[in-house]
Amino acid sequence: MFDFAIVGNGLIGAAAARYLGLAGATIAVIGPGEPTDKTTHQGVFSSHYDSGRVYRQLERDLRWTRLSKRAGEQYQQLEQQTGLSILTQTGCLYADPVGGLPSYRQHAKQMAKQADIPLQLNLPNSGYALQDTTQLMLEPAPSGHINPRNLIRAQNQAAAGDNVTFFANTVTNIAYTNSGATLTLQNSETIFASKVILTTGAFTNFNNLLPKPIDLRLKSETIILAKVSAADAARLQSLPALLYGIRNTELDDVYVVPPVKFPDGNYYLKLGANTKYDRWFDDLQSITRWFNHGESERSLLAMKAVITSILPHVNFESFHTDRCIVCYTPSRSPYIDALIPDRLYIATGGNGGGAKISDSFGWLVANLAAFNQWPDELAHQPFQIAYKHRFSS
Ligand SMILES: Cc1cc2nc3c(=O)[nH]c(=O)nc-3n(C[C@H](O)[C@H](O)[C@H](O)COP(=O)(O)OP(=O)(O)OC[C@H]3O[C@@H](n4cnc5c(N)ncnc54)[C@H](O)[C@@H]3O)c2cc1C
Numbered sequence: 001m002f003d004f005a006i007v008g009n010g011l012i013g014a015a016a017a018r019y020l021g022l023a024g025a026t027i028a029v030i031g032p033g034e035p036t037d038k039t040t041h042q043g044v045f046s047s048h049y050d051s052g053r054v055y056r057q058l059e060r061d062l063r064w065t066r067l068s069k070r071a072g073e074q075y076q077q078l079e080q081q082t083g084l085s086i087l088t089q090t091g092c093l094y095a096d097p098v099g100g101l102p103s104y105r106q107h108a109k110q111m112a113k114q115a116d117i118p119l120q121l122n123l124p125n126s127g128y129a130l131q132d133t134t135q136l137m138l139e140p141a142p143s144g145h146i147n148p149r150n151l152i153r154a155q156n157q158a159a160a161g162d163n164v165t166f167f168a169n170t171v172t173n174i175a176y177t178n179s180g181a182t183l184t185l186q187n188s189e190t191i192f193a194s195k196v197i198l199t200t201g202a203f204t205n206f207n208n209l210l211p212k213p214i215d216l217r218l219k220s221e222t223i224i225l226a227k228v229s230a231a232d233a234a235r236l237q238s239l240p241a242l243l244y245g246i247r248n249t250e251l252d253d254v255y256v257v258p259p260v261k262f263p264d265g266n267y268y269l270k271l272g273a274n275t276k277y278d279r280w281f282d283d284l285q286s287i288t289r290w291f292n293h294g295e296s297e298r299s300l301l302a303m304k305a306v307i308t309s310i311l312p313h314v315n316f317e318s319f320h321t322d323r324c325i326v327c328y329t330p331s332r333s334p335y336i337d338a339l340i341p342d343r344l345y346i347a348t349g350g351n352g353g354g355a356k357i358s359d360s361f362g363w364l365v366a367n368l369a370a371f372n373q374w375p376d377e378l379a380h381q382p383f384q385i386a387y388k389h390r391f392s393s
Contacts, residue, residue, distance in 0.1 A: 002028045004369065005183050005193035007171045007209060010046050011148060011355055012334075012347045013199030014155035015362020016369075021159040023370055028191050029159070030167040030183065038291060043170055043186070044203040045291045047221075047324050048148040052257035052270050053355040054241045055146045056092040056139050057117050058108050063378050065115045067360040072142050074359040075151065082154040089141035090258065091240035093126055097134045098245055105137055112139075127239045128310040138240060145241045145257045148355050155359075167191070173208040176343055197345045197369055199362075202325040204348050206284050214335065215386040216349055217328040218281040222296040224303040225268040227317040233259040233267035236314070244310070250276050250302035256310070269316075271307055275299040287325065296321035326352045333382035336364045345369040346385060 004020055006013045009031030017029045034049050035041035057072060059065045075087045094104075105121065112119040120138040130136070156166065173184040174196060183191040198209055205213045228236070239258035246254055251273040259267040277298050281287045304319050329335055329349040336347045347365035354361065364383075367373040374380050 001180060002026045002165070002191065002193040004028070004195050004197060005030060005181065005191055006197045006199060007031070007174075007183070008046075008199035008201060008348075009152065009156070009166070010199060010201055011048050011152060011358035012350075012361045012365070013197070014152045014159070015359045016197055016199060016347060016366045017164060017362075018155045018159040019363050019366035020370060021161055021164045023366070024163060025370060026163045027159075028165050028167060028183075028193060029156075030169055030171055030185065030191070032170050033168050039293060041292070042288060044200070044207070045287075045325070047201055047326065047350070048152060048355070049324075050270070051147050051149055051262050051268075052145045052260045053148050054092060054243070054255050054257060055087060055356045056143045056241070056243075057115070058111055058119075058139055059357075062111055062114055064357070065111050065117070067378075068357045069115060069117065070363075071357050071359040075146060076142065078151070078154040078158060082157045084150045084154045084157070085147060086151050086154055087142060087146050088144045088258075088260070090144040090238050091138050091140045092143040093123075093128070093240040093242050094137040094139075094245070095126065095128070095130055095134050095242060096136075096245040097131055098247060099135070105135075108137065127236075128242060129312050130310065143241070145260070146355060147260065149263070151355075151358070155362075171207060171209060176211065176340060181343060195343060195345065195369055197347065197365055199347050199365070201348055201350070202287065202327050204327075204346070210339070211344075213388045214346070215330055215388050216335075217330075218287065219326050219328060220277075220279050220281070220290055220294060221272065221324045221326045221352070222275050222277070222299045222303075222321055223270055223272040223324065224300060224307070224319055224321050225262075225270055226304070226307050226319050228259050228267050228269060228314060229317065230267060232314055233261070236269075236311075242310070244306070246306070248302070250299065251306065254306060256307075269307065269311075271303050273299075273303065273306075275302070281325065290325070291323055294323045296323045326350070328352070330386050331382045334361055335385045336361060336368065336383040337380075337385045338368065339385060
């Protein structure tokens, strides 16, 4: 019998495992590896199959900003501890061509001062070709971008000890009793644990993990990967990550991660955005279909046009799109809560920005599940679970 079973070895689960491992608990961490072929895979997917995610510290309010700052400090410590490269500190640039930045700039300035985060408001050169009228703001190092694959590796390495056991598998059922929980894996193996923590992202409502479905809203997310040569990647290595406030008929909420090396050995710049083709999912079949063969190529031309306009002197060798899913909660805060006191806990719902703060989310759920502790300075209410109305009792 394990003290804890953490279901989902993604960004939040891997962080929770490290904190609970450090606290000396016995832990089963259960989660499959990356699918070998995403076009035929029929099991669960994750949103961390990627090598670059924007990392910034300024968030919607001071408490969130402190959680993100705290996470960044942990990434730097994990780099030292494991030797893995996690955080590229080239800064995060906010670029606004349509005039929404001034009010945000005021708010950001205040938060930056209170949280002791450096901020540059006057930039001679952003590194991107933007119109002269575009308003800019830069969060310098340690902001920039993180490598989610390496982050999970580092969290797992740092958690590894006699008390932590990893199962590269998928949980297909959980039965909760008065004394614990029995988890059934895809290979029919069973695991017993006193407490369960679900960090299963978009797949939380499937595979019989929960007593009743939670209100998690799943949206398709399309990205484009633009291949560059190793020489161009080296030339662009100090480019900041970009949050680009353009809005056109096809795209909004555009973000760019400068070129990084992917597992195939090539360097890709990544752009992601909300697109006019985005759709919402309710059932497992349509989610699998989207990951396998979704029509992400419909946004290719619009995304390519943005990349070539902001980096006109780069010779992009090819462009291709990829597909993912983002989990939203009604409060736009992740769920970090106890569903069955002393038995079932949850940390999920990154709302499109959970990678950068994942370490703090793992820390919060680990403390809640192990010690029933929640930081005094952080209201718990926005993190509390909401169920799907039509299923509520
Ligand atoms: C395209 C895209 C771009 C993004 N860009 C950014 C960004 O720039 N910056 C940022 O901060 N955030 C970004 N995000 C959001 C961020 O990646 C997510 O918020 C974050 O990954 C959430 O972490 P998680 O642990 O909840 O989920 P995940 O990282 O998805 O992990 C969930 C894990 O649970 C496992 N799992 C699911 N069901 C089961 C089961 N039944 N049994 C066992 N294991 C299971 C999965 O295999 C997976 O490993 C982006 C998301 C997407 C999709």
